[in-house]
Each structure stands twice: as structure tokens, then as C-alpha cells.
Amino acid sequence: MEFRVLGPVAVRLGEQVQVVTGRLQRTLLGVLLSRVNQPVPVDALTDALWGGNPDPRAAQKLQLHVHRVRALLDDPDRLSFGNSGYRLRAAPEEIDAERFRVLADEAANLEPHRAVKALRAALGLWQGVPFAGVDVPALNDWARQLTERRLTACEALYQAELACGLHEAVIDELTELTAEHPLRERLHGLLMTALYRAGRQSDALAVYRRARDIMVAELGLEPGPELRELHQRVLGGDLREPVAAVHGDLPAQLPADVRGFTGRDAELSELDGMLATEPPMVIAAxxxxxxxxxxxxxxxxxxxxxxxxxxxxxYVDLRGYGPDEPLSAADALAGFLRALGLDGAAIPDDLAERAARFRSLVDQRRLLVLLDNARSVDQVRPLLPGSATGFTLVTSRDSLAGLVAREGAHRIGLNRLPIADAVRLLHGLLGARAEAEPAAVGTLVERCARLPLTLRIAAELVRSRPGRAIGELAGELASQQDTLDLLDIDGDPYTAVRAVFSWSYRRLDPAAARVFRLLGVHPGHDVDVTAVAAMTGTGRQETRRALAALVRAHLVDQAPGGRYRPHDLLRVYAAELAEADDTAAPLTRLLDHYLATACAAMDVIAPHERARRPVVTAAATRTFDDYQAAFGWLDTERANLFAATLHAAPAYVVGMSDALWRYLHLGGYDDDALTLHTRALVAAESLGDAAMEANARRTLANATFRAGHVPPALAHLQRARELYQQVGDRSLEAAAWNNIGIMHWRQGDLAKAIGCFRHTERLYTEIGGTGLRAPAMNNLARLLCMLGQYDEAYEQFERGLENARASGNRASVTSALCGLARVHLATANHSEALGRATTALTTAQDTGYRVLAGTATRLIGAAHRGLGEHETAVRHLDAAIRIARMVGEPDDLMAALNERAAAHVDAGEWDAALGLHREVLATEDGNRDELAHALAGIGDVHAALGDDDAARERWRRAAAIYREMGMPQADDMAVRLLTTRPRPARSV
Incomplete structure (x- = not known):
């Protein structure tokens, strides 16, 4: 049951929607809904229905209308009568106004691209003016509130879409809305922002002038300070697109601030001063x-x-010192680029190219970069922005002399805390107890080498022993320092802190002490409760208590998201203590946990591939309710999953590679994929296991292909196919044939590609009942469509869609929908193409497949172009180009550029069309069919300009590619060449 008031008052029962036609019934239902689940007195209802015209029979008439309303309900008892009046029962989710409120409120806490989806869903509930056709005082206030909330939601939607980089896409809607509501300053500001970021500064300024004129004329007031400031920023050219436009939220990666931070006033002032110099200094170490x-x-x-x-x-922890391998500059840059909006292959492979891309993205941005725990200048240098508008702060045990000499960094040498600050820190941590024993506090400060880390540990131990004097504990520490080895790092006499660690460690209960030691065994950098519980073999509650004890003792830091991480020195100490334990069993349990849980996450992300994943002996220690939760866990644990393969048997390495390959592919983690799958191939070859080697080569081929290296990828697949034949795994043999077909397609050999896909189909038919055939069906259908065999292509896409839906393969569902849109476009059925592509876009956005979202967006633009809706087409095509650039998908980028160029041709904008076509020709590793389309398009432009010689030269080149690939466009090119005669070109 659903009640609708956001428009004409209506009720929906099942699939049947019934608009309430009688004015009195609409009024009655509206008033009851305005006070849903509460009794409404009879007098209030009769007053709402008949107002100032009292009727002695009003009560009887009311009963008649109540009877008619009850007839609309799924259960007449929903509308009951009692001593206080009539009460209508309904759950909040059954009222469209309440669902709208919930969705709009939820959107406020979502990142922009998800907020857009929630707000679009909320606004999609509106069917017109609230309570259309009903005008009674009892409902007017609610209607006004709903209308205001709708406008606020619209503003939030356009704000989110601007954060997603959709500047041109929102201009038309914002223009219309500002005309309807000329006194809403926020709408004017959003429109100015959209116009400015779309390169239309003068139009943005014109919006401000119109807004000001209206406000002065209507209200006698100047625009508010926010709109005036925005105007000044547009004038000054300082209204840039946010750094993380595609992902929406600006990066905010700083760790939590330090509680009880004490002292360092001189150093803080020194850092502040660097921002005040002219020109400002931009690097501090x-x-x-x-x-x-x-x-x-x-x-x-x-x-x-x-x-x-x-x-x-x-922010990045470069892990320069500690038990982990230092983080490479390339990996750090990959993380930064993802935080700034890039995904997948858009992140270059080469370190120098990554650094250049990073500098381009942050150029002229006011961005703070914190590089923590650096080991060397070489690790830091590629991570430095190139402009002077931001600031980079580096921390290191190294002096980083090269950074000072070459990059002009300002170095701040941080010494041990001055005695006064160290004493003040302990006073802040211990309160009255420190005041009662000033001499003991001074002794404790010296015993802790005036290091903040050891002072915090010591203070916690003092707090944990309220019956002991501080002086007694300081003496105990002194006696232990005489008997324990001193930890000497880099010859620094002030790093002798093992005694302090020991002092705190010995106070732990056995369970917490064991957890501390196992943290030294854990191969990763940080850990959650579930992983620690897997190592200990105990329950999560007991593990959480032990970790809480370690946090209280300052032996472990608790990071956001329920994760735990010991300081580097403490990890070394924990590892030393663990040497006396039998750590084989805990480590085995941890590895089992990671592999089993990774497989459980992938079962949610790609359920159709469950049979291909490794068989795990342990049960997963956590489950996932939805796609986003599974993907989020893999993102969080990715570094730990990789670290686990460094401490595992070869079979485990191959299993982890098998489990994660699809996730790495979808997430665009191409560097990680190459590393893991190469590691898996080495492991498989060491075992001499043909099936494992085949799996490793198949996954490595996928990663190699993603990196743009087709010949070695094809070689891996050919060998994998042979191995699958040897071991009799026909399903994976079919998968290898499908991937080989993709390689031939990429190389332009469509005949070989079709042969591979048809062979894949035959294998799957012989196997029977497999839910893994949808990708091959879609691939074959796409090639058939390219070759002009539209009927068979359409049938094949429909079969692929059916198979994908039945098997839960959401990527292939989206791909099939895009394919059906392609067929409709090719056959000039543009309305059907628009419907299929729109559904595909929704599916892609729901599942986070950004590459397919770009494809669907391009097809929507192409459909609008076919329908003659030029402006809408251009808006979608520009969005498709932006997505393709961000996700680094050259095929989609080339197709979108070609389609956008065609839109320029429609508008007679020849130079713009030529520029886009030439960009296609300059694309590296591009698809040959798109190259041919670009050449044909350039020829068409030259012909329109009268330069038939240039046109014929491009057409000939396009015809050669079409002919080589067996595509029907070769005949079109031949006709153009035969019917066009050389003639002098006219000037442009």
C-alpha cells in the first residue's frame, strides 16, 4: 500500500494506482495523512471538508466519505474510529512524502555521486504540486513545507552534480529553476558556478547581474555575502573545479588529531610562518x-x-622505517591519483608519468600534502606538487638533505621535548598525582628520554596502578634499564626505549600480552578485530577487550574504521617477543581468514564465478550484505591480502590470485594485479601444477592486456588454454578462448575473434548449464553488430542478457543492454536505443561499473543526436568523454570523441569536429574500427569544406581498415570514392 500526496492525491495497491477523484475524498485523505497514526477529531475533519458552511448532517456525510476512503485501502481497519476521532494507520515508507524526506536526509551524508542517485530518486517521487486540486487551510502549511523541501533537495542535487563534474549537464535545469524562483540566491550561485566551470565566465557574470537587479527591484536589498563573494571569485578567475570532481568529495585524508597535544610552540610557529612568507615556502621537512x-x-x-x-x-604513510617494506613512490602516487578522481587504466604505469599526472591534477590547487615517515629523498621527490599554491609537509628520521638543497625545503629538526614541556605533558596526562610528586615526575621524564611516545606509555601505566607512587614506578624502570638490552637505532642514544616498552608490556594480562605479540607477527600494516580474532583463535569480544587494553596502554593506536596499528618501534618489539612463541598456527589461521573472506566478498560481487574460485577449507569469519560492503572490505584489506601472499605457501598465492582477479580488474588496480598474478605464476611453476599455472596465466594475461601489452597477454592465454585442455577443465578452457578472441579483436582481426567466440559458445553448449557464457555471447554480438549482421546480433544480445540475469552477472547485464542500444542505433531506432541505454546507465551506476557507465552515457548521447536533440546529446557526450578519460578506457574515449565530432558536424562546426577526430587518431593502442571511423569523419568534414583531395585520401585509409576487418562500412567508403571527383578546395 502506498499513499501519494506529492502531486494529485492517490493510492497505490499492488501495481494499481488510483487517483482520488472527489474533492472531499482528497481533502479527507490528505488531512488524515497529515496527522497519520494520530486521531483526528470529527470537528477538525468536518471543518476541513466544509469550512465555514456548517451542515447539520455533516457527521453523517463524513461517515459516507470515510466509507469511500476505506474502499480504497488494502485493509478497511487501517481507518478506524475511536473516542478522539478517526485514525489512519500507515508506515512511514508507505507515504511518498515521508520516503522523499528520508532519501533527501540520507543524501546529506553521502559522497556526491551517491547523493545524486539518492536525490534523483527522492525528486522522482514528485508528480506535481502537493495535494493538487485541494486548497484547505489544514493542508496548506504541510504543502508549503514540502515545496520548500523539494527546492532544497533540488539545490543539493545540483551541488552534488557540480561536485561530480557535470557542469554542462545542469545548466539547462538550473536556468529554468532560477527563472521560476528568482529570489533564491543559492540557485543563482549554483548556476554561476556551472557556467563558469563550463568555460562561460561572461554568462556567469550576467547571471549575477540579473539576480542583483531582481533583488534590488523586488526586495530593495543587495545580494547576500555568499553570492557577492562568488561574484568576486568569478571576476578573479578563482572558481575552479574541485580536485576530486569525478568521485565528488574533496580528499580529506588526515589522520585524527592528537589528543592532549602539548608543547612544540616554536615549531608550530615556524610552520605557520612558512605560509606567511612572500612568496610562501611550499615544502617543510x-x-x-x-x-x-x-x-x-x-x-x-x-x-x-x-x-x-x-x-x-x-596523507600517506610511506612506511620508511619499520618491519614493513617502504611504500614505493609509484604506489603512493596511485593512491593519491585515486583520491583525486582517477580510476583504472587512467593511472599510468610509469612512475614519471604518474608524477606528471599528479602535478597536472593539483596544479594551482590549494592542497595540503602530508608525506609521513619517509625513508629517502627519492621516495619523496615524485610526490611533490609542481605549483606554489599548495603545501607539502614531510616527516622522516632522515635529514633529507637533498630535498633541502635541490627543492628548497625548509627543515625543522625536532628534538626531544624540553623538560618543561615533558613535565607539562605528564601533568596533563596524570593530573593531581603529578602535582603531588613533582620530583618523581622529573625522574620519570628523564627515564623516558623525554620522548612523547614513551611518556604516554608510562603515564598510562601510572594510571593503571593507583596504589603505587610515581617515584616507586620510576625507580622500577631504572632497575630494568640496567638489565635490559638497549634498543639502538641509527646510533642515536635517545632511542633506548625497550625498557619503557617492557615496563608497560609486563603489566598486561596474558590475553592482551598474547595479542600484542601476535601484532608483531601480522604481515600487514594495520589490522581489524576480526583478523586478530582469527590469529588468536578466540572470539571477537575477547579480542576486542584485549585490543582495548593495548590502546589504553598506548601500545597500539586505534585508527578510524575500527582498525589498530602499533607504532613502528612497538611492532619491532612485539616481533622480538613473538620469537619465543609458536606462531605457525596463528599465521595459518590468519591466512585462512583472509582467503576465505576474500572469496566470500567475491561471491557477492561476482556470484556467477563462484565455481571458479579456489576451494577454501576455513569458513569465512564475516559475511557481506551487499555489493558495496564486499567491495569496501576488499579495498580496506587489499594491502594485507597482498602482504599475506609474501608469507604463504605457493598454492595459497595462486588461490589468492584466483580469488582477487575480478576485484582488481573492476577496481582498476592494475599495478597490484600485475604484481600478484606474476607472483602467482612463479608459485604455480614452482609446484609443477598445470591447473594452477593455467589459472595464473589467465589472470596475468588479463592484467597484462589491461596494461596495453597485447602480444604477451595473448601468449599467456594460448598457454593457459593448452593447460586447461591437458587437465580437462572445459569451462576455463572456454573462458581462455573468449579472452583470446578479445585479444584478436583488439588487434583488428575480427574474423579470428568471431571464430574464438563461436568456439567458446560451442564449448559452453557442450558443457551445459553454465552461467558463465554471457561475456562471450555479448562479445560475439558486438562483433556481429560491427559487421552489420544486426538481426543475429540482436538475438545474441537478448540471449546474453537472459543468461547474465539468470547467473547474477551484473556487468554482463549492463554490457548486453548497451549492446542492444548499439543495435537500435545502427538500425536508426533511436527511441528504443535511448530506453536501453538509460536502463544500462542505471544498472552501471547501481553496481559501480564506471567504465560501463561511460559507455551507457555515450550511447544515450548518440540516441539523443539521432532524435535531433542536439544540446542534450552534446551534454551526455561530454560527460562520456570525461568518464572515459578518468577511468582510462581508450576504446570508450575514442568512440565518445567520434560521436562528439559528429555532433559538431551536425552543427556545422568543422574545426571542432576535425580537432576531435584527430585526437582519436593520436590515441595510443586504439581500436582500429574507431580509427577508421575517425578517418571517415575527417574525410566527410573535408568534403563538406570542398577539399575533395583531402577527403578522398582519408576515405581511402578508412576503407582499407574497414576492408581488412570485414566491416560493411568499406562499401560506403567505396561509394564515396567513386562519386567524389577532385576539385579545388575553398577557403575556410
Whole structure:
């Protein structure tokens, strides 16, 4: 049952929607819904229905209308009568106005691209003016509130779409809405922003002038400060697109601020001063001994000044010192580029290219970059922005002399806390107990080497022993320092802190002590409760208690998201302690947990491939309710999953590669895929296991192909196919044939590609009952469509769609829908193409397949172009080009550029069309059919300009490619060549 008031009052029962036609019934139902689940007195209802015209029979007439309303309900008892009046029962989700409110409120807490989806769904509930046809005082207030909320939701929607980079897409709607509501300043501001970012600065300024004229004339007031400031920013050219336009939210990666931060006033002032110089200094390096508080200082200062960097804050722990391998500059850049909106193959393979792309993205942005725990200058240098508008802060145990000499970094040497600040820190941590024993506090400060890390650990131990004097504990520490080895790092005498660690460790209960030791065994950088519980073999509640004890003792830091991480020095100490334990069983349980849970996550993401995943002996220790939760867990644990393969048997490495390949492909983690699958191939070859080697080669071929290296990818697949034949795995043999077909397609050999896809189909038919055939069916259908065999292509796409839906393969569902749209476009059935492509876009957005979202967006644009809706077509094609650039999908980019060029031809904009076609020709590793389309398009433009010689030369080249690929466009080119005669070109 659904009640609708956002438009004409109506009820929906099942699939049947019935508009309430009688004015009195509409009024009665509306008033009851306005006070749903509450009794409404009879007098209030009769007053709403008949107003100032009292009728002695009003009560009887009311009963008649109540009877008619009851007839609309699924259960007449929903509308009951009691002493206080009539009560209509309905759940909030049964009322469209309430569903609208919930969706709009939820959107406020979502990142922009998800907020757009929620807000579009909320606004889609509106069918017109609330309570259309009903005008009674009892409902007017609610109607006004709903209308205001709708406008607020519209503003939030356009704000989110601007954050997603859809500037041109929102201009028309914003223009219309500002005309309807000329006194809403926020709408004018959003329209100005959209116009400016679309390159229309003068139009943006004109919007402000019109808004000001209206407000002065209507209200006698100047625009508010926000709109005036926006006007000044447009005038000054300082209204740039956000850095993370595609993903929406600006990067905000700083760790949590340090609680109880004490001292360092001079260093903080020194950092502040760097922002005030002219020109401002842009690189600072904080250097000092371990535990001296470099990260704490950097993070605390970054939080103090974050408002001065409106384009966001980037943070990375470079892991320069500690038990982990240092993070490479290439991996750090990949993380930054993803945070700034890039996905997949849009992230270059080469380190220098990544650094250049990073510098381009952050050029002239006011961005704060915090590079924590750097090992060397070489690790830092590629991560530096190139412009002077941002600020980079580096922390390291190294002096980073090269950074100072070459890049002009300002180095701040961080020494141990001054005695006064160290004492003040302990006073802040211990309160009255420190005041009662000043001499003991001084002794404890020296015993802890005046290092903030050890001071916090010692303070927690003091708090945990309320019956002992501080002086007694300081003496105990002194005696232990005489008997324990001192931890000497880099020859620094002030890093002798093992005694302090030991002092705190010995106070732990056995369960917490064991967890601490196992953290030294864990191969990754941070960990969650579930993984620790897997290692200990105990329950999550007991594990959580142990971790809480470690956090209280400052032996472990708790990071956002329920994750735990010990300081580097403490990890070394924990690993030393663990050497006396039998760690084989905990490590085995951990590895089993990671593999089993990774497989469980992939079962949600790609259920159709469940049979291909490795067989796991352990049960997954957590489950996932939906696609986003599964993908989010894999994103969070990716580094740990990779680290696990460094400590595992070869079979485990192959299994993890098999489990993760689809996730790495969908997420665009191409570097990680190449690393893991190469590691898997080495492992499989060491075992001499043909099936494992075949799996490793298949997954490595996919990663190699994604990196643009077709010949080696094809070689891996050919060998994988042979191995699958040897071991009798016909399903994976078919998968290898499908992938080989893709390689031939990419190389332009359509005949070989079709042969591979048809052979794949035959294998799947012989196997029977497989839910894995949809990708091959869609691939074959696409080639048939390219070759002009539209009827067979359509039938094949329909079969692929049916198979994909039945098997839960959401990527193939979207791909098949896009394919059906392609066939409709090719046969000039543009309305049907628009419907299929729109459904495909919704599916792609729901599942996060950004590549397919770009494809669907392009097809929507092409359909609108076919329908003659030029402006709408261009808006979608521009969005498709932006998506293709961001996700690094050259095929989609070339197709979108070609389609956009055709739109310019429609408008007679010849130079713009030529520029886009030439960009297609310059695309590396491009599809040959799109290259041919671009050549044909260039020829068409030259012919329109009267330069028939240039046109014929392009047509000949296009015809050669079409003929080589067996495409029907070869005949079109031949006709053009035969019917066009050379003639002098006219000037442009």
C-alpha cells in the first residue's frame, strides 16, 4: 500500500494506482495523512471538508466519505474510529512524502555521486504540486513545507552534480529553476558556478547581474555575502573545479588529531610562518629520532591550518622505517591519483608519468600534502606538487638533505621535548598525582628520554596502578634499564626505549600480552578485530577487550574504521617477543581468514564465478550484505591480502590470485594485479601444477592486456588454454578462448575473434548449464553488430542478457543492454536505443561499473543526436568523454570523441569536429574500427569544406581498415570514392 500526496492525491495497491477523484475524498485523505497514526477529531475533519458552511448532517456525510476512503485501502481497519476521532494507520515508507524526506536526509551524508542517485530518486517521487486540486487551510502549511523541501533537495542535487563534474549537464535545469524562483540566491550561485566551470565566465557574470537587479527591484536589498563573494571569485578567475570532481568529495585524508597535544610552540610557529612568507615556502621537512613526535606535530599542525587548503588534504604513510617494506613512490602516487578522481587504466604505469599526472591534477590547487615517515629523498621527490599554491609537509628520521638543497625545503629538526614541556605533558596526562610528586615526575621524564611516545606509555601505566607512587614506578624502570638490552637505532642514544616498552608490556594480562605479540607477527600494516580474532583463535569480544587494553596502554593506536596499528618501534618489539612463541598456527589461521573472506566478498560481487574460485577449507569469519560492503572490505584489506601472499605457501598465492582477479580488474588496480598474478605464476611453476599455472596465466594475461601489452597477454592465454585442455577443465578452457578472441579483436582481426567466440559458445553448449557464457555471447554480438549482421546480433544480445540475469552477472547485464542500444542505433531506432541505454546507465551506476557507465552515457548521447536533440546529446557526450578519460578506457574515449565530432558536424562546426577526430587518431593502442571511423569523419568534414583531395585520401585509409576487418562500412567508403571527383578546395 502506498499513499501519494506529492502531486494529485492517490493510492497505490499492488501495481494499481488510483487517483482520488472527489474533492472531499482528497481533502479527507490528505488531512488524515497529515496527522497519520494520530486521531483526528470529527470537528477538525468536518471543518476541513466544509469550512465555514456548517451542515447539520455533516457527521453523517463524513461517515459516507470515510466509507469511500476505506474502499480504497488494502485493509478497511487501517481507518478506524475511536473516542478522539478517526485514525489512519500507515508506515512511514508507505507515504511518498515521508520516503522523499528520508532519501533527501540520507543524501546529506553521502559522497556526491551517491547523493545524486539518492536525490534523483527522492525528486522522482514528485508528480506535481502537493495535494493538487485541494486548497484547505489544514493542508496548506504541510504543502508549503514540502515545496520548500523539494527546492532544497533540488539545490543539493545540483551541488552534488557540480561536485561530480557535470557542469554542462545542469545548466539547462538550473536556468529554468532560477527563472521560476528568482529570489533564491543559492540557485543563482549554483548556476554561476556551472557556467563558469563550463568555460562561460561572461554568462556567469550576467547571471549575477540579473539576480542583483531582481533583488534590488523586488526586495530593495543587495545580494547576500555568499553570492557577492562568488561574484568576486568569478571576476578573479578563482572558481575552479574541485580536485576530486569525478568521485565528488574533496580528499580529506588526515589522520585524527592528537589528543592532549602539548608543547612544540616554536615549531608550530615556524610552520605557520612558512605560509606567511612572500612568496610562501611550499615544502617543510620535520626530522627527528623515533618516538620524538614527528607525526604528532605534523598531523596537529595540519588540522590547525586545514581551512587554508580548501582543495583538500592528502596523507600517506610511506612506511620508511619499520618491519614493513617502504611504500614505493609509484604506489603512493596511485593512491593519491585515486583520491583525486582517477580510476583504472587512467593511472599510468610509469612512475614519471604518474608524477606528471599528479602535478597536472593539483596544479594551482590549494592542497595540503602530508608525506609521513619517509625513508629517502627519492621516495619523496615524485610526490611533490609542481605549483606554489599548495603545501607539502614531510616527516622522516632522515635529514633529507637533498630535498633541502635541490627543492628548497625548509627543515625543522625536532628534538626531544624540553623538560618543561615533558613535565607539562605528564601533568596533563596524570593530573593531581603529578602535582603531588613533582620530583618523581622529573625522574620519570628523564627515564623516558623525554620522548612523547614513551611518556604516554608510562603515564598510562601510572594510571593503571593507583596504589603505587610515581617515584616507586620510576625507580622500577631504572632497575630494568640496567638489565635490559638497549634498543639502538641509527646510533642515536635517545632511542633506548625497550625498557619503557617492557615496563608497560609486563603489566598486561596474558590475553592482551598474547595479542600484542601476535601484532608483531601480522604481515600487514594495520589490522581489524576480526583478523586478530582469527590469529588468536578466540572470539571477537575477547579480542576486542584485549585490543582495548593495548590502546589504553598506548601500545597500539586505534585508527578510524575500527582498525589498530602499533607504532613502528612497538611492532619491532612485539616481533622480538613473538620469537619465543609458536606462531605457525596463528599465521595459518590468519591466512585462512583472509582467503576465505576474500572469496566470500567475491561471491557477492561476482556470484556467477563462484565455481571458479579456489576451494577454501576455513569458513569465512564475516559475511557481506551487499555489493558495496564486499567491495569496501576488499579495498580496506587489499594491502594485507597482498602482504599475506609474501608469507604463504605457493598454492595459497595462486588461490589468492584466483580469488582477487575480478576485484582488481573492476577496481582498476592494475599495478597490484600485475604484481600478484606474476607472483602467482612463479608459485604455480614452482609446484609443477598445470591447473594452477593455467589459472595464473589467465589472470596475468588479463592484467597484462589491461596494461596495453597485447602480444604477451595473448601468449599467456594460448598457454593457459593448452593447460586447461591437458587437465580437462572445459569451462576455463572456454573462458581462455573468449579472452583470446578479445585479444584478436583488439588487434583488428575480427574474423579470428568471431571464430574464438563461436568456439567458446560451442564449448559452453557442450558443457551445459553454465552461467558463465554471457561475456562471450555479448562479445560475439558486438562483433556481429560491427559487421552489420544486426538481426543475429540482436538475438545474441537478448540471449546474453537472459543468461547474465539468470547467473547474477551484473556487468554482463549492463554490457548486453548497451549492446542492444548499439543495435537500435545502427538500425536508426533511436527511441528504443535511448530506453536501453538509460536502463544500462542505471544498472552501471547501481553496481559501480564506471567504465560501463561511460559507455551507457555515450550511447544515450548518440540516441539523443539521432532524435535531433542536439544540446542534450552534446551534454551526455561530454560527460562520456570525461568518464572515459578518468577511468582510462581508450576504446570508450575514442568512440565518445567520434560521436562528439559528429555532433559538431551536425552543427556545422568543422574545426571542432576535425580537432576531435584527430585526437582519436593520436590515441595510443586504439581500436582500429574507431580509427577508421575517425578517418571517415575527417574525410566527410573535408568534403563538406570542398577539399575533395583531402577527403578522398582519408576515405581511402578508412576503407582499407574497414576492408581488412570485414566491416560493411568499406562499401560506403567505396561509394564515396567513386562519386567524389577532385576539385579545388575553398577557403575556410
Amino acid at each position: 620535520v626530522a627527528g629520532t623515533p618516538g620524538v613526535g614527528k607525526t604528532a606535530l605534523a598531523v596537529h599542525w595540519a588540522h590547525r591550518v586545514r581551512d587554508r587548503f580548501p582543495d583538500g588534504q592528502l
